[in-house]
Amino acid sequence: MHSEPDLMTSLVKTASTNAELMARRRAAVPRGVGQAHEIFIARAENAEFWDVEGKRYIDFAGGIAVLNTGHCHPRIIEAVKAQLDLYTHTCFQVVAYEPYVELAERLAALAPGEGAKKTLLLSTGAEAVENAVKIARSYTKRPGVIAFTGGYHGRTVMTLGLTGKVAPYKTGFGPFPGEVFHALFPNPLHGISVEDALASVALLFKNDIEPERVAAFIVEPVQGEGGFYEAPAAFVAGLRELADQHGILLIADEVQTGAGRTGTWFACEQWPVAPDLITSAKSMAGGFPISAVIGRADVMDAPGPGGLGGTYAGSPIGCAAALAVLEVFEQEQLLQRSQALGERLRAGLRAIAAKVPAVVDVRGLGAMVALELGKDGDVHQPDADLTGRVVREAARRGLVLLSCGSYGNVIRILVPLTASDALIDEGLQVLADSFAAVA
Numbered sequence: 001m002h003s004e005p006d007l008m009t010s011l012v013k014t015a016s017t018n019a020e021l022m023a024r025r026r027a028a029v030p031r032g033v034g035q036a037h038e039i040f041i042a043r044a045e046n047a048e049f050w051d052v053e054g055k056r057y058i059d060f061a062g063g064i065a066v067l068n069t070g071h072c073h074p075r076i077i078e079a080v081k082a083q084l085d086l087y088t089h090t091c092f093q094v095v096a097y098e099p100y101v102e103l104a105e106r107l108a109a110l111a112p113g114e115g116a117k118k119t120l121l122l123s124t125g126a127e128a129v130e131n132a133v134k135i136a137r138s139y140t141k142r143p144g145v146i147a148f149t150g151g152y153h154g155r156t157v158m159t160l161g162l163t164g165k166v167a168p169y170k171t172g173f174g175p176f177p178g179e180v181f182h183a184l185f186p187n188p189l190h191g192i193s194v195e196d197a198l199a200s201v202a203l204l205f206k207n208d209i210e211p212e213r214v215a216a217f218i219v220e221p222v223q224g225e226g227g228f229y230e231a232p233a234a235f236v237a238g239l240r241e242l243a244d245q246h247g248i249l250l251i252a253d254e255v256q257t258g259a260g261r262t263g264t265w266f267a268c269e270q271w272p273v274a275p276d277l278i279t280s281a282k283s284m285a286g287g288f289p290i291s292a293v294i295g296r297a298d299v300m301d302a303p304g305p306g307g308l309g310g311t312y313a314g315s316p317i318g319c320a321a322a323l324a325v326l327e328v329f330e331q332e333q334l335l336q337r338s339q340a341l342g343e344r345l346r347a348g349l350r351a352i353a354a355k356v357p358a359v360v361d362v363r364g365l366g367a368m369v370a371l372e373l374g375k376d377g378d379v380h381q382p383d384a385d386l387t388g389r390v391v392r393e394a395a396r397r398g399l400v401l402l403s404c405g406s407y408g409n410v411i412r413i414l415v416p417l418t419a420s421d422a423l424i425d426e427g428l429q430v431l432a433d434s435f436a437a438v439a
């Protein structure tokens with residue numbers, strides 16, 4: 001399926017260089033918009049892309065968890081093109097269309113837990129989180145939301161309030177909405193046990209907000225921006241118990257973990273308990289902006305008529321793409337692939353860890369895989385400097401990676417699930433070579 005690299009180079013070379021475009025970007029785009037790599041893309045296919053100078057890259061960043069089905073999957077492009085020929089926009093609240101309803105049905109059927117489910121469609125991950133909070137407040141008639149340290153929930157003012165890490169996301173953007181509290185996210189690798197985390201919730205109840213004033217807990221099944229730390233089963237079970245005891249809702253923020261990344265469609269399918277609401281975005285439409293809140297029908301119906309929506313919410317193009325993504329997942333058995341790919345990646349990273357003392361942990365759920373770096377192999381001394389140097393060296397060698405974590409010392413892998421084993425192994429080799437080169 002891949003085109004010959006030389007042919008691709010001649011096809012994509014443009015008049016501008018990366019450096020010229022960087023200079024124009026600096027003058028035209030606010031500096032607050034970050035950029036991990038000084039690369040401008042010209043064309044992409046599956047897990048590879050070519051920059052404006054014709055250089056080829058293997059994409060292990062996957063558009064930050066958006067490209068589980070790869071760049072420009074032919075079936076998804078075909079579905080979007082077919083939709084473009086019919087109609088592009090009405091606003092679902094003005095004149096409705098079937099793809100929204102069909103996608104709502106399909107996502108509801110995929111959500112774990114007993115009873116009827118409903119789905120609200122939106123445009124971005126942050127908007128899904130905002131709406132999950134609105135729905136939880138409307139249902140419980142309570143104001144409080146408890147989020148967790150290291151969590152990331154978006155860049156709107158409410159979702160920044162929920163986000164744990166301050167710099168750079170929150171710096172200068174406050175004040176944030178009130179009635180938001182943070183408890184500890186368990187992190188056994190760094191000495192925070194499940195018991196510690198649940199005890200910190202109890203402390204919030206005692207000191208900051210009575211449980212009867214809390215609408216929801218919001219938690220990522222695997223913290224994404226926070227460093228690919230998984231919420232342990234006992235922790236989510238403990239949250240569920242507290243939620244049931246006090247009439248609080250449990251929201252799983254699956255914006256990064258959803259759409260098959262972790263080996264099941266939603267990561268919370270692997271929990272011992274079910275959440276009440278799930279947020280989804282990113283890979284659910286393979287690169288087209290659409291997001292969702294899926295949850296218990298009685299909870300989803302709490303806001304009155306007209307209380308939910310948005311001009312572009314659940315756009316027909318996003319719906320067409322998302323329905324095609326679901327089809328591709330079935331046809332190409334991408335859930336199974338996600339698990340096998342995760343195992344392959346972790347084995348490759350463990351081989352690197354055996355040679356690089358700075359790698360203090362290799363972890364992951366399904367194909368959401370990461371390695372963590374500490375100075376002199378000390379897990380308590382995050383090595384953001386080495387992380388940055390490895391990521392830059394890998395890019396120089398044609399592999400695009402992303403770091404994450406509160407200390408910027410985690411390298412995460414979000415490669416398309418559609419990537420071949422050969423391409424995965426090539427990428428892992430570049431990563432190994434990059435470690436060797438910067439050592």
Ligand code: PMP
Nearest residue numbers: 124125126152153154224255256
């Ligand atoms: N929640 C989580 C868990 C995320 O990872 C992200 C994006 N990284 C968001 C919410 C926000 O999504 P978006 O950028 O689409 O608004």
